[in-house]
Amino acid sequence: MIKKLDFNPVEAEKNNELPTQICNMCGEKFDALDFQENCRFDHYFGYGSEYDFHHLDLNLCCKCTAKILDWLLPQCKHNPLTYEPEVMSFPPADCNDGKN
Numbered sequence: 001m002i003k004k005l006d007f008n009p010v011e012a013e014k015n016n017e018l019p020t021q022i023c024n025m026c027g028e029k030f031d032a033l034d035f036q037e038n039c040r041f042d043h044y045f046g047y048g049s050e051y052d053f054h055h056l057d058l059n060l061c062c063k064c065t066a067k068i069l070d071w072l073l074p075q076c077k078h079n080p081l082t083y084e085p086e087v088m089s090f091p092p093a094d095c096n097d098g099k100n
Helices: 009-014 032-037 062-075
Strands: 039-044 055-060
Touching: 032 062, 055 062
Parallel strands: none
Antiparallel strands: 039 055
C-alpha cells in the first residue's frame, strides 16, 4: 500500500505504475499532472435539494478543470478563486509525516 506522502506521480508514470483514474468529464485516463493536481469534488446532497440523497464523486483532469473554471468563474458574483502559493509547499506545512 502506498502512503500518500510516498506517492510520486511523476515517478509512478515513468515506471508505468500510475493507478487507474478516469476523468468523469472527458473519460481520459489521468496522467502524473492530473494526479498531482487531484481536482475532486465529493459531496452528499441533503434533503431539500434537487438531488436529495445523491452522492457527487467528480474527478476532473487538468484540461477539464480549466474548462469548468472558464465557464464557472464568470458566473460567480464573488470570485471563489484565490492565489495562495504558500499552500503549495511540499510536503504541506500542516502534514504530520510522523517526525517530531
